[in-house]
Amino acid sequence: MNTSPSIDELFEKRISYPDFEAQERLGQLVGLDEQISRLSKIIGLLxxxxxxxxxANKYHQGANQVISMILRRPPLIVLAGDVGSxxxxxxxxxGDAVxxxxxxxxxxxxxxxxxxxQGRVGEMTQxxxxxFEYTVSEAQKLKSSSGASRGGIILLIDEADALAQSREAAQMHHEDRAGVNAFIRGIDRIANGKLPAAVIMCTNRINALDPAIKRRAADILTFSRPNEIQRSAVLNSPLNQLGFTQDQINLLVKVTGPIGERKYGxxxxDLTQRLIPAIVLDAYPHQxxxxxxxxxxxxxxxxTPPFQEQIV
Ligand SMILES: Nc1ncnc2c1ncn2[C@@H]1O[C@H](COP(=O)(O)OP(=O)(O)OP(=O)(O)O)[C@@H](O)[C@H]1O
Ligand SMILES: [Mg+2]
Incomplete structure (x- = not known):
C-alpha cells in the first residue's frame, strides 16, 4: 500500500508568525546574535x-549580477552542532523575526x-x-508575479541526522540514500520554481553531511557549548531572582565550565533544563x-557528553 501521510500526520505543529510566544523564546536565546542575524536575513530574502x-535600487542601481547570484542560491540553511545548543x-x-x-x-x-x-521501508523517503510536496503547493499560493510575495513558508527538517549520512558512504542503507535524493529533489524544486520558501535542516553530524546537500546550503551555521560569558548570561537572571550574589553566581559559572580532566562544560x-530545575527540586518543598x-x-x-561523530 502506498498512501501518502496526511498533513496532520506529517507536521507536528504548524506555527504562524508573527507570534508573541516565538518572539519571547527567540529573545531568550543567549549568544546567538550572529546566527539570528544571518538566518533572518537569508530566510527573509528567500x-x-x-x-x-x-x-539594490537604493544603494547599488544596476547591480543585477550580484542580485541574481544571491537570489539563485538554493533555499537551504543548515544548523549544525552540539546537542542542546x-x-x-x-x-x-x-520565523517571527523574518x-x-x-x-x-x-x-x-x-x-x-x-x-x-524509521519504521517501514521507504517511510522516510515518503x-x-x-x-516538500506540501511546502511547494503552499508556497505556490503565496508567490506573486510582481511585487512582494504574499507570505513565506519555512520547512524545518529537524533531527536530520539520517539525512546527513553521506551518499558516498558505502555502508549507507539504500533507504537512507533514497531519502537524501528526495531531499535534494525537493530543494531543487523550490529553487527552480523561485518559490517564497526556505528549508532549515538541523543536524548534529556536520562532518557526515552529504556533499550534495552541503553544496546546496546557502549557509551552514554552527552551534557550540556556551563559553563563560554565555553561561553567565544564562544563569545570571534566574539566580539573581533567587537572591544569589554576583560572586556566588560567578562560582556556579566556573564549575559548569570545563574543569580538570573534563574538557567540556x-x-x-544542561543549564536551563537540568541544573536550574535540580537546584530548585533539591530545596523543594521544605527549604x-x-x-x-x-x-x-x-x-x-x-x-551531557559532546556529540561524537561516528566514523563511517
Ligand atoms: N543559546 C541558548 N540560550 C539560552 N538557552 C538555550 C540556548 N540554546 C539552548 N538553550 C536551552 O536549551 C533547550 C534546548 O535547546 P534546543 O532544543 O534548541 O537544542 P538543539 O541544539 O536542538 O539540540 P539537539 O541537537 O539535541 O536537538 C532550549 O529549550 C533552551 O532552554
Ligand atoms: Mg534539536
Missing amino acids: VNSKGLENW GKSELAETI ARLEDIDVSLLPLSLSSRG LISAA FTFS AITSKRALEVAQMMEP
Whole structure:
C-alpha cells in the first residue's frame, strides 16, 4: 500500500508568525546574535526577494549580477552542532523575526525525523517527499508575479541526522540514500520554481553531511557549548531572582565550565533544563535554596557528553 501521510500526520505543529510566544523564546536565546542575524536575513530574502531588489535600487542601481547570484542560491540553511545548543529553538522561532523584518506572514512546517521514518521501508523517503510536496503547493499560493510575495513558508527538517549520512558512504542503507535524493529533489524544486520558501535542516553530524546537500546550503551555521560569558548570561537572571550574589553566581559559572580532566562544560540545555530545575527540586518543598547547596548540586552533575561523530 502506498498512501501518502496526511498533513496532520506529517507536521507536528504548524506555527504562524508573527507570534508573541516565538518572539519571547527567540529573545531568550543567549549568544546567538550572529546566527539570528544571518538566518533572518537569508530566510527573509528567500521568502521575499523584493527586499533585496529594493535595497539594490537604493544603494547599488544596476547591480543585477550580484542580485541574481544571491537570489539563485538554493533555499537551504543548515544548523549544525552540539546537542542542546539552540538549533531547534532558533529554527522554531526565527520565523517571527523574518515576519517582522519583511512585514509579511510566515508559516513554519516542522518535520522531525528523529522518531519518524524509521519504521517501514521507504517511510522516510515518503515523509520527505510529502513534506516538500506540501511546502511547494503552499508556497505556490503565496508567490506573486510582481511585487512582494504574499507570505513565506519555512520547512524545518529537524533531527536530520539520517539525512546527513553521506551518499558516498558505502555502508549507507539504500533507504537512507533514497531519502537524501528526495531531499535534494525537493530543494531543487523550490529553487527552480523561485518559490517564497526556505528549508532549515538541523543536524548534529556536520562532518557526515552529504556533499550534495552541503553544496546546496546557502549557509551552514554552527552551534557550540556556551563559553563563560554565555553561561553567565544564562544563569545570571534566574539566580539573581533567587537572591544569589554576583560572586556566588560567578562560582556556579566556573564549575559548569570545563574543569580538570573534563574538557567540556555544560550545554545550554544542561543549564536551563537540568541544573536550574535540580537546584530548585533539591530545596523543594521544605527549604529555601542556598548558594552552598546549589554549588554542590552543580558539582555532582555531569554535563551531557559532546556529540561524537561516528566514523563511517
Ligand atoms: N543559546 C541558548 N540560550 C539560552 N538557552 C538555550 C540556548 N540554546 C539552548 N538553550 C536551552 O536549551 C533547550 C534546548 O535547546 P534546543 O532544543 O534548541 O537544542 P538543539 O541544539 O536542538 O539540540 P539537539 O541537537 O539535541 O536537538 C532550549 O529549550 C533552551 O532552554
Ligand atoms: Mg534539536
